[in-house]
Amino acid sequence: QQQVKQSPQSLIVQKGGISIINCAYENTAFDYFPWYQQFPGKGPALLIAIRPDVSEKKEGRFTISFNKSAKQFSLHIMDSQPGDSATYFCAASDAGNNRKLIWGLGTSLAVNP
Amino acid sequence: DAGVIQSPRHEVTEMGQEVTLRCKPISGHDYLFWYRQTMMRGLELLIYFNNNVPIDDSGMPEDRFSAKMPNASFSTLKIQPSEPRDSAVYFCAISRGFSGNTIYFGEGSWLTVV
Numbered sequence: 001q002q003q004v005k006q007s008p009q010s011l012i013v014q015k016g017g018i019s020i021i022n023c024a025y026e027n028t029a030f031d032y033f034p035w036y037q038q039f040p041g042k043g044p045a046l047l048i049a050i051r052p053d054v055s056e057k058k059e060g061r062f063t064i065s066f067n068k069s070a071k072q073f074s075l076h077i078m079d080s081q082p083g084d085s086a087t088y089f090c091a092a093s094d095a096g097n098n099r100k101l102i103w104g105l106g107t108s109l110a111v112n113p
Numbered sequence: 114d115a116g117v118i119q120s121p122r123h124e125v126t127e128m129g130q131e132v133t134l135r136c137k138p139i140s141g142h143d144y145l146f147w148y149r150q151t152m153m154r155g156l157e158l159l160i161y162f163n164n165n166v167p168i169d170d171s172g173m174p175e176d177r178f179s180a181k182m183p184n185a186s187f188s189t190l191k192i193q194p195s196e197p198r199d200s201a202v203y204f205c206a207i208s209r210g211f212s213g214n215t216i217y218f219g220e221g222s223w224l225t226v227v
Contacts (some may be wrong), residue, residue: 100169105154
C-alpha cells in the first residue's frame with residue numbers, strides 16, 4: 001500500500017517553463033516532507049524539505065507548496081533548465097513510525113533546450 | 114555522494130550465486146540504511162542500523178537477504194542465493210540522527226542477476 005502518491009510519473013517541460021510535481025498522502029501524522037533529486041547513475045540527494053507549520057518554502061528556483069487540509073504538497077521548479085532533468089522523489093515521515101521515510105515512486109523530468 | 118563509498122558499482126552474476134555488496138560510510142554518522150531501487154517499486158528501505166546495531170529489517174524481502182555492520186566504517190548486504198528478480202540498484206545511505214535529517218546516499222551498486 002503506497003502511502004505517498006506522486007504524480008505525474010514523467011514530465012516534459014520546455015526550458016524556462018515551470019515544472020510542477022505533486023504528492024498526496026494519507027497519514028496525518030506525517031510532519032516532515034523532503035524532496036530528493038536523482039541524476040542518472042547517482043544516488044538521490046536532498047533538494048528541499050518542509051514541515052507542516054509553513055505553507056511554502058522557497059530555495060532559489062525550487063519551491064515547496066504545502067496544503068495540510070488537502071494532505072498534498074508539491075514541488076515547483078521555476079525557470080526550468082536542462083540541468084534540472086532528473087528524477088524527483090517526494091517523501092514523508094513521522095515520529096510515530098521511527099521517522100522512516102515513506103517515498104513516492106518518482107517523477108522523471110526532462111527539460112528540453 | 115562523497116560520504117558513502119559503495120562497491121562494486123556494477124555486478125552481473127548468475128542465478129544462484131552469492132552476491133555481497135559493500136558500503137564504507139564516512140565517520141560522524143550514526144544511522145546507516147540499505148535501499149533497493151527498481152522501476153516498478155521505487156525506493157524500498159531494506160534495513161537500517163543505529164550505531165552499528167540493526168534496528169528495523171522489516172523491509173528485507175526474504176531470508177536470502179542479510180546485512181551486517183561490524184563497525185561504523187563498514188557494512189555489507191548479502192544475497193544468497195541470488196535470483197533474477199533481485200536485479201536492482203542497491204543504495205547505502207547514512208544520516209546523522211534520524212529525526213527529519215538529511216539522508217546521504219552513495220552512488221549505488223547496480224546488480225543484474227541472469
